[in-house]
Structure formats: structure tokens, C-alpha cells
Amino acid sequence: MPKFVKPLSETQIKNAKPRKNPLSDGNNLYLFIRPAVRSFVYLYTHPTTKKRIKRKIGEYPHLSLAEAREKVRGYNQLLAQGFDPFEYAEQQAKEQAKLGITLFEFAHQWRRLKLANQENKPSTMAREWRRLEKHLFPYFGDYALKKLVIYDLVQHFLPLYEVKGDTVEKVIGRLIDILNKAVSLGILPHNHLKDLQQTFSRKNDKPNPTIKAEELPQLFQCLSVANNFITSKLLVEWQMLTMLRPAEAVAVEWGDIDWVNKVLHLPAERMKCTLKKPRSHSVPLSTQALALLEVMKQHNGHKRHIFAHRLQDNAPCNSQTANSVLKRNGYKGRLTAHGLRAMARTYLADQGVDFQIAETCLAHSVGDSTSLRYNHSDYLDLRRQAMQLWGDFVEQCKKAK
Numbered sequence: 001m002p003k004f005v006k007p008l009s010e011t012q013i014k015n016a017k018p019r020k021n022p023l024s025d026g027n028n029l030y031l032f033i034r035p036a037v038r039s040f041v042y043l044y045t046h047p048t049t050k051k052r053i054k055r056k057i058g059e060y061p062h063l064s065l066a067e068a069r070e071k072v073r074g075y076n077q078l079l080a081q082g083f084d085p086f087e088y089a090e091q092q093a094k095e096q097a098k099l100g101i102t103l104f105e106f107a108h109q110w111r112r113l114k115l116a117n118q119e120n121k122p123s124t125m126a127r128e129w130r131r132l133e134k135h136l137f138p139y140f141g142d143y144a145l146k147k148l149v150i151y152d153l154v155q156h157f158l159p160l161y162e163v164k165g166d167t168v169e170k171v172i173g174r175l176i177d178i179l180n181k182a183v184s185l186g187i188l189p190h191n192h193l194k195d196l197q198q199t200f201s202r203k204n205d206k207p208n209p210t211i212k213a214e215e216l217p218q219l220f221q222c223l224s225v226a227n228n229f230i231t232s233k234l235l236v237e238w239q240m241l242t243m244l245r246p247a248e249a250v251a252v253e254w255g256d257i258d259w260v261n262k263v264l265h266l267p268a269e270r271m272k273c274t275l276k277k278p279r280s281h282s283v284p285l286s287t288q289a290l291a292l293l294e295v296m297k298q299h300n301g302h303k304r305h306i307f308a309h310r311l312q313d314n315a316p317c318n319s320q321t322a323n324s325v326l327k328r329n330g331y332k333g334r335l336t337a338h339g340l341r342a343m344a345r346t347y348l349a350d351q352g353v354d355f356q357i358a359e360t361c362l363a364h365s366v367g368d369s370t371s372l373r374y375n376h377s378d379y380l381d382l383r384r385q386a387m388q389l390w391g392d393f394v395e396q397c398k399k400a401k
Contacts, residue, residue, distance in 0.1 A: 007025050016031075017033070053084075106145060107132065154199055168200050173197070175196070223325070232324075234307075236337070240394060243387075248266060249319075251316050252316075254304065257293065263380070279365070284380060288395050
């Protein structure tokens with residue numbers, strides 16, 4: 001049988017002299033008496049390691065005997081259930097801290113993880129973060145993750161969704177991704193906002209407007225009399241001849257051009273692709289594209305980029321420059337810079353160019369993961385023929401304006 005310990009009294013504690021051995025109150029509660037301080041200590045056996053552990057729980061009289069006993073009663077109940085009371089308290093504090101983390105606080109962790117795992121390019125994340133700073137954080141950044149409510153978010157975003165649906169879809173997508181990361185890290189038990197995407201579901205993507213290849217003479221006629229910088233008008237033609245995306249077209253540097261082999265080499269980091277699947281792209285340059293480069297040498301040959309920023313020598317011009325030219329010259333809603341790719345692709349299809357070759361001209365991957373794993377051909381020679389075919393047609397349309 002356990003040894004009976006007579007409980008301490010307030011009088012006994014007050015009158016006790018400093019001593020080497022502690023006074024016992026029973027139930028693992030002890031009082032250590034030193035000349036300057038009297039400390040309540042909890043002495044117990046760890047439920048797992050079976051080690052004897054001593055933990056100070058307070059000083060008398062700041063902690064009364066009754067309060068010390070109440071603390072120890074709770075500790076002993078946890079011990080009886082197989083928990084170390086102090087480890088349990090620490091774990092509970094961590095859980096409470098996790099539950100109290102705000103959207104803005106955790107979003108910083110999410111951003112660091114996305115960049116560290118190379119899930120996003122820094123430039124892409126910077127753009128996404130600015131969107132969150134404008135449309136999400138000012139209104140919900142101080143909310144604890146668990147306190148975010150679908151109804152509140154719908155009420156806030158619905159007016160913006162009616163005029164800027166694409167923006168809201170992107171913001172909501174990032175918010176869902178943030179909470180998914182919180183779930184994977186054990187901060188939330190589940191993503192209670194996942195149904196939010198049903199309310200702000202992604203609209204069907206509308207294809208970029210384009211024109212038929214037969215309408216190119218009229219486009220060149222408009223460009224010839226347009227009140228735009230010559231380099232801006234040449235950018236439209238450059239995108240047309242190379243079939244590059246707008247951001248890729250303006251980012252081309254003089255050092256990317258292989259003049260001997262007449263090829264433009266774009267590194268993976270400047271292509272539209274994920275960091276986990278980086279893919280460079282080479283563009284065989286038609287005689288028309290090479291002639292255009294010779295003209296651009298006269299304007300920007302001393303700069304880093306072929307289509308350089310007018311005020312910043314080390315930066316490319318805006319990726320929307322070609323779009324602006326088209327809009328200002330009567331093609332708003334009819335043709336976009338990205339639509340030039342569709343026009344070229346349609347022309348190649350009409351000329352009977354092989355599907356795989358035509359798609360590769362656009363830097364598209366064709367085939368399932370298995371075929372792509374084994375087929376590493378870039379069809380450069382065959383694409384050179386296709387690009388020249390297209391270049392010859394563009395030249396004919398330009399002369400026919």
C-alpha cells in the first residue's frame with residue numbers, strides 16, 4: 001500500500017525553517033524551503049519513459065497551497081490517462097497557436113514554401129502576391145484561418161466577380177491553395193473553404209480573337225499608315241513570324257540569336273512552363289524574320305533586348321505593346337497579339353503541315369506523358385520548312401497591302 005502522507009497546513013508552511021529535504025503534501029506535490037524562497041514542486045514519473053521528473057509550479061505565497069493542490073489534481077488526472085501533463089500543456093498551446101494563425105501570417109509561409117519547392121517562378125509569385133495584397137489581405141488578412149467563412153467571402157467578392165471575374169477566380173484559387181497547404185501541414189483538419197470554388201467557378205476560356213490569314217494584307221495596310229513607333233509595328237510582325245507568345249517575344253535578347261544556324265534559342269525560364277517541367281524552345285528563323293532583325297539592329301542593336309524598353313536599356317518593352325498597336329488601329333475585339341499564333345497555326349493546318357510539326361512551332365507539347373518521355377525530337381528541320389512557308393506567305397501579304 002502507498003505510504004500515507006499527512007497533508008500540509010498553511011501554519012506548517014509559514015513556520016517551516018529552511019531545510020535540505022522538501023515537505024510532502026501527498027499526490028506528488030512537494031514544498032522546497034530555501035532561505036529566500038519557498039517553491040511548490042511537482043515530482044512525478046513520466047508515463048512513457050518512467051523517468052522521475054521534477055517541475056517547479058510556483059512560489060509560496062504567490063501560489064497558495066489550495067491553488068497548488070488544484071494544479072496537481074489536474075496533472076495527476078492527465079498522468080492517469082497516460083499523458084505527461086507538461087508535454088500535454090505544451091502541445092495544447094501549440095494547437096491553440098496554430099488555430100489562431102491568421103491568413104496573412106500563414107500566407108507568408110505558403111509563399112516561402114511555393115518558392116522553395118520551385119512550384120512558382122519568382123515573377124509569377126510576385127504577380128500573384130500583388131493581387132492578394134490588393135483584393136484579399138486588406139479585408140480578410142487578420143482573420144484566423146479557421147474563422148474564414150464562405151458566406152462572408154461570397155458577399156465580399158460577388159460585386160467584383162460581376163465585373164472582374166477572372167481576377168476573383170485567381171484570388172479564390174490562391175486562397176484555396178493556401179488552405180490546402182495549411183491542411184497538409186496539420187494546421188487545419190480540413191479545407192472548409194473548398195466549396196467556394198463552386199460559387200466562383202472558372203468561366204469557359206474564350207479563345208483569343210483572330211482573323212483569317214487571307215485578311216493579313218488589310219492588317220499590313222493599317223500598320224503602314226499607323227501612328228505608332230516603327231519598333232512597335234515591327235513587334236507585331238515579329239510575333240507573327242516567330243509564333244511566340246507576347247511575353248516570350250518581347251523577352252528575346254540579341255544573345256539568343258544563333259546567326260550561323262539561323263535559330264532563336266529561348267531558355268526554359270523565359271518560356272510559359274512550370275518550373276517542375278522546364279522546357280526550352282528553339283525557333284528556326286525564316287528569311288523574313290532574319291530581315292526584320294537586321295532592321296531592328298538599327299534601332300536597338302546596342303541594347304540587350306531586341307525589342308527594348310524605350311526608357312530602360314536593360315529591360316524589354318511591355319508584353320502588351322503589340323496588343324496596344326492592334327487596338328489603336330481598329331482591331332479591338334477582332335485580333336490580339338496572342339491571336340496571331342492562332343492565325344499562323346490555322347494557316348499551317350490549311351497547308352497540310354503535319355499536326356505534330358505545327359504544334360511544335362507553337363512550343364506545345366503533344367502526346368501523353370509516356371510518349372513525351374521517349375520522344376525528344378524538336379523537329380527542327382521540319383519546322384524550318386513550316387516556318388519558311390509561313391514567312392513567305394506573310395511577305396506576300398505585306399507586299400499586297
